[in-house]
Amino acid sequence: EVQLVDSGGGLVHPGESLRLSCVASGFTFSTYWMTWVRQAPGKGLEWVATINEDGSQKKYVDSVKGRFTISRDNAKNSLYLQMDSLRAEDTALYYCATRAGAPADWGQGILVTVSS
Amino acid sequence: DIQMTQSPSSLSASVGDRVTITCRASQGINNYLAWFQQKPGKAPKSLIYATSTLQRGVPSKFSGSGSGTEFTLTITNLQPDDFATYYCQQYNNYPRTFGQGTRVEIK
Numbered sequence: 472e473v474q475l476v477d478s479g480g481g482l483v484h485p486g487e488s489l490r491l492s493c494v495a496s497g498f499t500f501s502t503y504w505m506t507w508v509r510q511a512p513g514k515g516l517e518w519v520a521t522i523n524e525d526g527s528q529k530k531y532v533d534s535v536k537g538r539f540t541i542s543r544d545n546a547k548n549s550l551y552l553q554m555d556s557l558r559a560e561d562t563a564l565y566y567c568a569t570r571a572g573a574p575a576d577w578g579q580g581i582l583v584t585v586s587s
Numbered sequence: 588d589i590q591m592t593q594s595p596s597s598l599s600a601s602v603g604d605r606v607t608i609t610c611r612a613s614q615g616i617n618n619y620l621a622w623f624q625q626k627p628g629k630a631p632k633s634l635i636y637a638t639s640t641l642q643r644g645v646p647s648k649f650s651g652s653g654s655g656t657e658f659t660l661t662i663t664n665l666q667p668d669d670f671a672t673y674y675c676q677q678y679n680n681y682p683r684t685f686g687q688g689t690r691v692e693i694k
Contacts, residue, residue, distance in 0.1 A: 508631075516676070516688075517685065518682055578630065580630050
């Protein structure tokens with residue numbers, strides 16, 4: 472059974488940093504593209520970033536380019552999202568998900584709150 | 588960016604009903620269209636990819652169709668467990684984009 476466990480969220484001030492983690496199990500992590508999707512409170516889903524199997528290709532939504540970095544450690548079956556220069560509008564539930572196209576499996580989500 | 592527009596934004600239906608949700612793309616997406624179901628406080632659940640292919644474990648009461656820029660999700664024999672918000676998403680281009688969601692409520 473595919474499991475994705477997200478962690479690392481919390482409350483931070485504008486301009487601060489946070490790193491999200493997603494530990495995967497139940498599938499061969501190193502052969503999957505992986506994705507982060509977020510959802511602001513009461514809002515819809517927004518694709519954030521995607522990374523290929525070996526980390527050599529990364530894609531980002533414009534609003535996070537230059538501030539967020541997606542990465543992975545295949546030895547640890549882990550996906551990361553380093554979030555720097557956080558803004559209030561980054562406040563959201565962040566989900567990791569399998570695949571680059573149509574996400575098939577989703578983590579439980581981790582809340583990031585950016586507030587002064 | 589490709590804009591995805593769902594209609595209606597919400598609908599009320601009764602148990603046993605058949606409902607259809609439409610998703611329109613601002614340009615052609617080569618049938619790279621997915622559908623998701625989300626219940627309050629829960630992570631999204633993947634239903635359909637490539638316009639009409641059911642994800643593993645998804646019952647056949649869900650079906651998808653369409654081509655070009657217009658796509659539909661149909662749910663037959665609506666049950667209490669189906670009342671949720673449904674999202675479409677295109678994955679033909681980056682950035683991936685979602686529709687705004689359609690809330691299916693109990694009449």
